[in-house]
Amino acid sequence: MVRTKKLRIPPKHIYSEINATSADVWNTCLVLMDFYQYQRGYPHAHNRFYFGKDCPQWMQKKLAKRFPLHSHSVLAVMKRYFAAWRSYSTHKRNGNTDARPPHKRKSFMTTRWNYTAIRFDKTLLGNSLSLAMGRGRKRLDILLPTSFDMSCADQIATVDLVHEYGEWTLHFTYRFDDERPDVSGDGVLAVDIGEIHPMVTHDGEETLIFNGRYIRSLYQLRNKVNAQFQHLISRTTRFSRRYRKLVQRKWKTLNRLDRQIADCLHKATAKLRDVCVRRGIATVVIGDLKGIRKRMNYGKKANQKLHQWAFSRIAWLLDYKLKAVGIKVVSQDEAYTSQSCPACCHRYKPRHRNYHCKECGFTFHRDGVGAINIRKKYLGQVVPVAAAMIPPRGIRQTPRLTQCVSQTR
Numbered sequence: 066m067v068r069t070k071k072l073r074i075p076p077k078h079i080y081s082e083i084n085a086t087s088a089d090v091w092n093t094c095l096v097l098m099d100f101y102q103y104q105r106g107y108p109h110a111h112n113r114f115y116f117g118k119d120c121p122q123w124m125q126k127k128l129a130k131r132f133p134l135h136s137h138s139v140l141a142v143m144k145r146y147f148a149a150w151r152s153y154s155t156h157k158r159n160g161n162t163d164a165r166p167p168h169k170r171k172s173f174m175t176t177r178w179n180y181t182a183i184r185f186d187k188t189l190l191g192n193s194l195s196l197a198m199g200r201g202r203k204r205l206d207i208l209l210p211t212s213f214d215m216s217c218a219d220q221i222a223t224v225d226l227v228h229e230y231g232e233w234t235l236h237f238t239y240r241f242d243d244e245r246p247d248v249s250g251d252g253v254l255a256v257d258i259g260e261i262h263p264m265v266t267h268d269g270e271e272t273l274i275f276n277g278r279y280i281r282s283l284y285q286l287r288n289k290v291n292a293q294f295q296h297l298i299s300r301t302t303r304f305s306r307r308y309r310k311l312v313q314r315k316w317k318t319l320n321r322l323d324r325q326i327a328d329c330l331h332k333a334t335a336k337l338r339d340v341c342v343r344r345g346i347a348t349v350v351i352g353d354l355k356g357i358r359k360r361m362n363y364g365k366k367a368n369q370k371l372h373q374w375a376f377s378r379i380a381w382l383l384d385y386k387l388k389a390v391g392i393k394v395v396s397q398d399e400a401y402t403s404q405s406c407p408a409c410c411h412r413y414k415p416r417h418r419n420y421h422c423k424e425c426g427f428t429f430h431r432d433g434v435g436a437i438n439i440r441k442k443y444l445g446q447v448v449p450v451a452a453a454m455i456p457p458r459g460i461r462q463t464p465r466l467t468q469c470v471s472q473t474r
């Protein structure tokens with residue numbers, strides 16, 4: 066199992082120099098490939114690889130000891146180059162005529178350090194990350210914040226130096242052994258990922274509604290801030306001093322909001338994972354999200370709101386968080402699950418907060434019905450559910466603490 070963690074670091078001039086060197090390696094790969102093809106005389110209109118099997122080895126020898134980088138960092142760029150070739154070849158085989166082999170020269174490129182090049186040092190100021198820059202060269206030392214978790218430092222597989230949206234970040238990749246703790250129960254819990262509430266769950270007895278008001282407010286603020294900055298930017302000359310300053314400020318604000326949104330989603334999904342563990346859930350059924358974007362077309366403004374509702378992101382977060390504790394995750398087609406009556410299968414589209422069946426009188430919170438039906442569909446139950454259901458419990462995130470607070474409706 067692989068996990069990635071990001072860490073923002075204060076900018077330094079040397080970082081761009083290092084990433085420029087990585088780009089140099091890439092550009093050299095381009096030149097070397099031309100040379101290789103010229104030398105071997107391989108035909109250009111060929112559906113398979115243009116180069117022989119010995120090409121990576123040959124290129125590795127040519128690249129060695131040419132750049133002020135650790136040899137494994139150079140190798141990482143070369144691997145990326147050949148991966149681009151492979152993806153080009155797959156695209157071409159699949160009939161994509163627009164596909165081109167890697168050809169663009171780069172100015173900057175993410176640098177990767179393998180675990181062989183990583184060391185942690187204890188300094189007077191705290192722990193520092195020491196990255197090797199090749200034999201005989203000074204190592205790159207980056208001071209880590211005190212909050213950095215050192216307990217699984219020996220599981221770090223790679224460190225990437227990434228420049229994204231005007232900020233420098235380190236991406237740590239951890240490799241864990243697949244430890245599957247025993248799941249004590251055999252319960253089935255269904256999750257309905259929806260427009261109004263990010264998650265509504267049902268496990269046969271209890272219905273939980275995760276309130277999405279706080280996340281929605283963050284998304285609304287993000288849209289607003291984005292629009293305001295975009296308006297200001299549109300009045301400036303492109304690439305002028307003011308333009309650059311505004312763009313920088315825009316990304317700084319948007320990045321902060323994105324981190325808040327990510328934090329919020331992480332906390333909500335982690336809360337659900339804890340609920341599953343506590344209640345002995347072995348299988349989690351997630352409503353299939355494939356049709357969600359097609360089905361929704363409620364006008365421009367509503368679409369923006371709904372599309373951003375990180376549906377796939379929630380599903381993805383749930384997927385890896387649940388699998389990490391040994392819970393099976395399956396997806397289930399959710400057609401008509403929000404319209405059918407769980408008790409008598411009569412279909413109607415609810416207009417209000419509550420679902421009220423005219424045929425049998427079944428009444429329940431509208432969003433809970435979707436989750437109940439997804440669970441029923443997965444279990445293949447045609448038989449009605451219990452007539453007297455426990456009313457749903459709401460889980461709300463407060464803006465200040467962003468902690469999940471339970472509340473009964």
Ligand SMILES: [Zn+2]
Binds near residue numbers: 409410422424427
């Ligand atoms: Zn009914």
